[in-house]
Amino acid sequence: MxxxxxxxxxxxxxxxxxxxxxxxxxxxxxxxxxxxxxxxxxxxxxxxxxxxxxxxxxxxxxxxxxxxxxxxxxxxxxxxxxxxxxxxxxxxxxxxxxxxxxxxxxxxxxxxxxxxxxxxxxxxxxxxxxxxxxxxxxxxxxxxxxxxxxxxxxSVRTFSMQLASALALVWGALTLAAVLQVHLGLAPLASLRTGIADIRTGRAARLRDDYPMEIGPLVDQVNGLLDAQRAMLEFARARASDLAHGLRTPLSALGATEARLRDHGDHQEADALDRLVRTMNERIEYQLRLTQLRLRSTSAAASTPLAPAIEQVVSVLKRTERGAMIAWEIACPEGAIVQLDRHDLIELIGVVLDNAQRHTRDTVEITVGQEDENVHVVVADNGSGMTDEQMKTARQRGVRHDQSQTGTGLGLSIAQDIVEINGGRVLLERARLGGLSVRLFLPGTLRPD
Structure with missing residues (x-):
């Protein structure tokens, strides 16, 4: 408060x-x-x-x-x-x-x-x-x-009334001077707030060093915390990368074991081991992608056109056997700009559209609009959809509600992580087409075409 x-x-x-x-x-x-x-x-x-x-x-x-x-x-x-x-x-x-x-x-x-x-x-x-x-x-x-x-x-009464009027004018003038003084005095704090906002949105990595000496120690403390956090995250990324690479060798050994089992005709055990190795590899890749996402450089502001990213992902999916059989309906203004890194945006759109492709019957609808300070992207399909209980757990890692489909159950959880890290939110609803509607609220704006 x-x-x-x-x-x-x-x-x-x-x-x-x-x-x-x-x-x-x-x-x-x-x-x-x-x-x-x-x-x-x-x-x-x-x-x-x-x-x-x-x-x-x-x-x-x-x-x-x-x-x-x-x-x-x-x-x-x-x-x-x-x-x-x-x-x-x-x-x-x-x-x-x-x-x-x-x-x-x-x-x-x-x-x-x-x-x-x-x-x-x-x-x-x-x-x-x-x-x-x-x-x-x-x-x-x-x-x-x-x-x-x-x-x-x-004479005293007349003088008092005239003096009161004059002093009221003086009070007003001095109060206006005080307003100006307070405004000028607090201006560095407004600049400090803008600097912190720039750090949060990725336009800057540290606060400038040209603040007045009275708030200089505060600026130094904030920059020190940022440097310490950056060093800690870099260390965590290095440790996660080391751990992931350290698991590659045992997984490679398991892959070799799977091949030997298959060569000896034990296909059931080989298939089980192959599924285990693929699942572990996918989870390692997911953790590496998530670590990279959270530690992405904030040296410059991220601002990416939305329409080209959607068209690029849809173009790739249309080349797949499943995607070629789907009607892709896209309604995205050319002026839609979101405050996400281009790689993050493509990965986000990719996992959401891939999820819709795997569960729809024959149609995927993509619409884009503006709501407050967010651009909302709605991806809807005409598949079987989800129950209310399933929608509550759909974004949990590894949860798969359709066991007839392949996958690890990480798609929507990856989307959730990308959106939340970039200051947005994800909402799951029943689609007008009958299937699932994934609504993404992303920081951005719709500019005139």
Whole structure:
């Protein structure tokens, strides 16, 4: 069972962490913007406070009839306010913008920005300063200036919405960059997968050596395994060949014994020994062919046209006494290409058609089509066919269901081995003609003629 996608995990991780970073940056920028606005407001209020303090000349308020430069101090509830409180806390003077509202600066020790309640309970940012006079030390006045906090809050909200849109675009751009980075970072793995696929299909024998250093050790390990497997298979082939050749001498001796028995008139024993020697020779040849098949060179891709192989095998079978009496019906597009070595394909078609020839009455039908990524070859005859139980065991080595026919029972098992080694499969069915239908699914395609 496969785990979750590495690409998906990297992209989700990048998207989440970029999103969290954007959120943190957003909160930080909004906070800094608010601090900046409040600092600017404090600077303006402090300048206004200094101008008011400069105009106060004793308890009689001096020259406060000169209006301040900003007209909002003159408009009722204009958003900018000032007020001067006497020693008893009573309001001695205030800006027209306060109209009928009195500010409560509370206890004032030093000029500092603080929150106040303004008209209709609106929150204000205020700055207050207590001033005294040398001639009357107990007659302290408190000068207060304030402005609406809502203006700052509105600016912060507007900035936050604009910032959110900008950060969303930045998040999208960084996420796209992360997608590209992940794609480029995982590209060597895709190349590695293609290289392994090439090895499996026979287009390459080893992985290339030009992978990035991070996956270089993995490539070296895979190549090492391939080299070790190749050496082991070569050793096994050599041992099988040695064993087969080692059996040739005893079989030759048995053949000589069979000839002597026949010369002495013991034909029954000679025939039995001859059948035994032929069976052993056929099985040895089969094992050698199978070993050669499994160890066939994978230095180049195998791609073989199907129609010429079928025509070649049928042409050979027609020259036999049995094949000349059979009607061979072939429907194979010229563009049928299968991913098998030519020798493997001819041997496969040969054993399947030979099996059909031996069991049919007078007709063998060969049809070729496409199914998914496979070319399927159907060989059907009008012989007696097989039961369901017989079809289950027909591909076992040495099993013969028709004892009246000659042979070793290895034909369909050879076909099964060739097809499976090349990534296909074999299916036995009852044929439309009444006999057996052998359906071969081979990797390949039907190209336009």
């Amino acid at each position: 496969r785990g979750t996608s590495l690409r998906l995990r990297l992209l989700i991780g990048a998207g989440v962490w970029i999103g969290l970073a954007m959120i943190a940056v957003g909160f930080l920028l909004v906070h800094l913007f608010r601090v900046h606005l409040e600092a600017s407001a404090e600077t303006e209020l402090r300048a206004t406070l200094n101008r008011l303090v400069a105009q106060v000349d004793g308890i009689d308020m001096g020259d406060l009839d000169r209006p301040l430069a900003d007209p909002r101090y003159e408009l009722p509830y204009g958003g900018l306010y000032w007020q001067i409180d006497g020693p008893g806390g009573e309001a001695l003077a205030r800006s027209p913008s306060l109209f009928d509202v009195t500010l409560d600066p509370g206890e004032v020790t030093s000029p500092a920005l603080s929150g106040l309640d303004g008209p209709a309970g609106a929150p204000l940012l205020g700055l207050s300063q207590a001033i005294g006079f040398s001639g009357a030390p107990d007659d302290r006045l408190v000068v207060t200036v304030a402005r609406d906090r809502e203006q700052i809050d509105l």
